[in-house]
Amino acid sequence: MNHGHETLALLLFSAFVATTLAITTWVSRNRHGSAEEFYVGGRLFSPMENGFAIAGDYMSAASFLGISGLIALYGYDGMLYSVGFLVAWLVVLFLVAELVRNCGRFTLADVVASRMSERPVRIAAGTSSVTVSVLYLVAQMVGAGSLVGLLLGGSSGAAQTWTVVGVGALMVVYVTLGGMRATTWIQIVKAVLLMAGALALTVLVLVRFGGDFNQLLTTAAARSGHGLDFLAPGLRYGGDWTARLDFISLGLALVLGTAGLPHILSRFYTVPTARAARRSVVWSIGLIGSFYLMTIVLGFGAAALLGSDTVRASNAAGNTAVPLLAHDLGGGAGSAGGTVLFAVVAAIAFATILAVVAGITLASSASVAHDLYASLRSRSKRGKPYSEVAVARVAAGGIGVVAIALGLLAKDLNVAFLVGLAFAVAASANLPVLLYSLFWRGFTTRGAVWSVYGGLVPAVLLVIVSPVVSGSPESLFPGADFQFFPLQNPGLVSIPLGFLAGWLGTVTSHEVPDAAKHAETEVRSLTGAGAA
């Protein structure tokens, strides 16, 4: 790697940071810190704007770098992520988006708490939302770190550390100053950049193969070192039944997790009506779908043009396949085209990470302030109550610090894989309670609380005792061994447990479900009567 692309990439990246900071100051001028403004940007975005912002929030570094990398290394098995990440949006569109828009104000807990005894439900849902957000943040931080590692020659550990710290700090600044309005515009700018970058690379890959997809696949298979097996399932998740169950577990977590992600749910509140929420999801499905189709081409393209071994040599988890591919597509080492393209792609990936981190930080600070702080404060009346928005700003800082620390710890894990964990926790803890409260007449407070903790606790515990954390050379703590759960992704066990716990809590509680509250939820969710 020469010096030119470093300078250029840093320059482009600085330009993005400067632009987004300018946006932040511009949109936050003359703004009073109302909760409506800070959490949901005044609810006045158009469906198209929100659709781009949702896509921006969702297409993380995990998708851009991680999925393409997995496809470059393992071929077809990497495609599962693309498929699962997209099909998940049907759950969001059909069951969640409009109803949540109509029933809640700022967070997931709003929807659940409206029918239940408010305090315990809010604390439970707030806790699980923060947990999911922190896990997701860690994945993004790891992505930032590995990107910089590549950019600065791979050996510079200090640079990697400082990038993670810098990305975190910058995001806290965006969120505390600009709230949802600035965060949304950052997402939109980033979504446009990312789509443009992916499209340019896809076209270049296809041009290289004369538009022949078949030729691309054949070359990828030949250069992967696996032959035709590369194009069929089983390279990563084949073999013994543990690996196969892991694949199914991951598949479930991906398809059910999206509808439980706090930063995605909060995006539906930024448009005026449920109809606008639906239209924004339709926009985002179009954008996300075409993006994932392009990551498939990029992944196989990286395998075909670079070879899986080159990709693995640069980063064992495959996170750097796309920047390397860009370098090659531009003309290879030493060429001006390669340098420019590499720098552009690296800068886009940075922008992606920054934007996603901002979105999650905002959503989790809303959970802390609107759900946790507000509920805990109502019991202890001592001390001066701070405004919710002030608490949210402080919380954004705190969450930033936690995510930075964990991000530094987890820096050798594949980004897409880490996101898979966050999805598993979201699907286990958030989705059951959300669906039950929207659709089940007899659901009770105890059911809600049990369903959140019944999904959250097993999911987190199973990750801790899984091979991800200990017991194998690739673990977080390779020295220790307290692993006894064989699967890397807990979804297969913890998602049913979340649903089961919610049902069990409901049938064992003595609380008589309030028919009027259920009627109110149902009428509001389907008609939008009295929606915020």
Add this chain to the structure above:
Amino acid sequence: MDKHEGRDAAAMRFDDPWYDALASGWGELDGTAARSSAVPQQSHAAPERGPSAAEIYLEVQASPAFQQVRGRYRRFVVPATLAFLAWYVAYVVAATAAPGLMARPVAGAVNVAMVAGLGQFLSTFLLTWAYARHARLRRDRAALELRWDTQELTRLTEVGGGGR
């Protein structure tokens, strides 16, 4: 076109005179809810004792118009959700349990697995289109009318001091 409809939606919000009054009554923690509904509306003297908000919601829920909206929503969403989840699970399970079948070539280097994966993309796009169309043509108008009617009713109870 989309941009245009977005503006319509935004304008609609401003046309809704009860937007803020109702927004602050639900899921609120920091006291504004108590303020807006607990303050006795003494200027509106001696209203008739109307139905409470709870009764109104139960009544709307039981109304044929609402039952129709709910029925239409469920009749689309339940089968469609079951269908795409089944299709997706079948895809994932086939990839793990029957790799031989998935590796069977279809045309050139493209095998069954690749066709199934791209088929998932296609079915997602089609279902998205079908759902948006169904909601737009079969539900939106009726839901909007119910929304105004319900809000009108609940507003009367709030003015009348019934509140929640």
